Amino acid sequence: MSDTPTGRLFFQSETFRVEASSARIRHPRVTARHLTEPAREVPIHAECDVLVVGGGPAGTAAAVAAARLGARTMLLERHNHLGGLSTGGLVIWIDRMTDWSGQLVIRGFAEEYLARLPRDAIAGPPREAWGSRDAATAAWWALRTAAFHGTVTHSPTADPEWMKATALEMVIEAGAEPLFHAWGAQPVMEGGAFRGAIFESKQGRRAILAKVVVDATGDGDLFHRAGAATTADIEEADIHHAMNTSWMFGGVDMEAWLRWRAGEPEQFAEFLQRGREAHGQFDKAFVSWRNDVALFMGPRMTGFSAVAVDDLTEVEIRSHRLMRAHLEFYRAHAPGFAGAWPLLSAPQLGVRHARRLVGAGAVARAMWDGRVSPDEIGVSPPLSPRFLNISIPYGALVPAQLDGLLAPGRHLSCDATSHSFLREIPQCWLTGQAAGIAAALSADRSITPRSLPTRDVQRALLAHGVYLSPEVTALAA
Structure with missing residues (x-):
């Protein structure tokens, strides 16, 4: 059955609901039985400054950013490749990186990454067309997923294999250490703070200890299992709840x-x-x-x-x-x-939404009016020309209470409507790069990410090519 989105939803895209009834191919197995697992010692696989769990867009950007600042960085990934949904999920249509004037606002890691792809591995409007409102030009690119609301945008499509290869080389060149076929399973906690993570692999359960952990699982697996507050309010008729x-x-x-x-x-x-x-x-x-x-x-x-x-x-x-x-x-x-x-x-x-962090800050619908967050770590294009660019606060990556953790990517702290664009690949690159920089600075100073001066994060982001609002750039200079 097709559902029609209503209310607060902005995307009118068809979704199909499957009732939890006889329409199911398989029925969930429910049992009240349990078994007790005996206590055991878990070998420590490695110790590092920054541990990134999840090698999707956010995790890859975080690992590269942290390692480039000199932090010993390890990157856990459960699959055999990097890029997450942008590669393994075939989300090869990279959504808008320009605002509605054609200005490139998602830069830094994202811009470098796409620029390193071979010319025949990426397709999209030329730079001189970004922001064009010429009717014929916009109509032509609209059919090619690169023009919306009559405006041409920087929304390329790319070869997933070249994206995998490029992400891997950037991680290795930066000095980060990838570990494939390793599923981050449980947080290692000490006094209410993250001290690493336990992962499952062919060698069984092993642990990596770290000064700072970046949960880039996309579903908030680590911060959820550590007891961090989460939210999952989203309308089932919304495309952003759907899977396939x-x-x-x-x-x-x-x-x-x-x-x-x-x-x-x-x-x-x-x-x-x-x-x-x-x-x-x-x-x-x-x-x-x-x-x-x-x-x-x-x-x-x-x-x-x-x-x-x-x-x-x-x-x-x-x-x-x-x-x-x-x-x-x-x-x-x-x-x-x-x-x-x-x-x-x-x-x-293709998972669009599972759970979201309740953070020290958040991106909310009220912030679509162009206001600039003092702790801004990036700028996202809004959903339509009716709105102004959206300032993403550092607090959206920081848990409300738990320390030693940053949570970039689609599970960051935001309301359900803002999640509709913050879950996209470019925004995950943006928040991932910010998390990696903040994690490296925190580890170097032996302080929690919560205690890190935001201006220091902003200065490092600017030095690495990230676009920040003019007001923030002036104060951070």
């Missing part, structure tokens, strides 16, 4: 598809309706970084929990079945898809 596994088809002609979509809107609408009637959950194809590869970032499913293993399994089963159904239907009915073949299903499930 993305996929790509090869052997397509996306220019032919786009010509038909733009030139025959009634046929396109009928095609989507027939797909829904045939398969229930059905989605449209998006462009990628090359013409012969199509990207599917849905259908988006709601009614599932991103922190329940039975629900995660259900979504994977449904998504992979839908991939096969889409392939058959697109081959038969979509221009440009007659020779399509399944190129890749994402190795990582």
